Amino acid sequence: EAIDSKDKKATILLMGLRRSGKSSICKVVFHNMQPLDTLYLESTSKPTTETFTSLIDLAVMELPGQLSLFEPSLYDSEKIFASIGALIYVIDSQDEYLSALQNLAVIINYAYKINPKLHIEVLIHKIDGLSEDFRLDTQRDIMQRVGDDLLDYGLEGVQVSFYLTSIFDHSVYEAFSRIVQKLVVELPQLENLLDLVMQYSGFDKVFLFDVNSKIYVATDSSPVDIQTYEVCAEFIDVTIDLDGLYEQSEEASRPTKCVSRLQSGSVLYLHRMIRGLALVAISSFGKDDPRAENPNVKNAISIIDHNVNVFKKSLETMWEGSRIR
């Protein structure tokens, strides 16, 4: 039977009032735009779609706020809600947000009836403008109000997740990573495999990144520390810059692996996987003897290469399997 590629696409729908920050989030996360450059973004009037890959194909569809959700002539909202895996609703926390919350409740009520399995994710966005204390107060207030609204609609059982985000730091990537991971059905197997890689390679933390967006689609089961995430994500940029030096050469001869030692003594390790993914890990081995020719370090790296190649093979098998399913 032919594989329907549409079935393999998990779509995330991005909604929110005008100026809440939807286009900025897409430009920063998927197009490497500098956050300050979003100040001059033109307001979009058409729905736009960004696609990216992980084990599954993912699409992020942005519906401009000024369009009415219930204007059937513009797009078939019922069909859209039936087909998506997650709804991300962006709230501007620096602005008066009561009308956004009203809009959100209407959308949840509508979406939940069409697609009860939908993941509902709320970004309390632009938190860079709020003090530390005020962030938590705002989150508490929004969660309380959303809970009350759902109660009014008789939807008290509906799960809604909240994230504090800003395009000026890594919080928006962290939120997207956690949201995307809910849509990757292979996540438990991936986590198990990454735990094994950790255990046998002496890593402190390992991520499986989508290289272009720097969303991590899986990590080992130890907690994520945002600074470790930042260091690993930045290492991807450094590696891509190095890759640029080889632009003239054949695709096949471009480096697929990069190892680097930080001033702190930690070692960063990047290895390209399939489908635009890369495994990036941080480790503190050989910290006491940071010479490049340290035989322990050399030995450790060849063991790591072996383990990571085994992981890559498993990933290929998983990808084949997910296509057949």
Ligand code: GDP
């Ligand atoms: P959209 O209409 O929902 O697509 O909103 P835009 O993406 O056009 O953003 C509206 C404004 O919010 C722009 O001036 C952005 O620079 C600004 N903005 C977006 N995200 C953030 C953020 O995290 N923090 C701050 N301070 N401003 C943001």
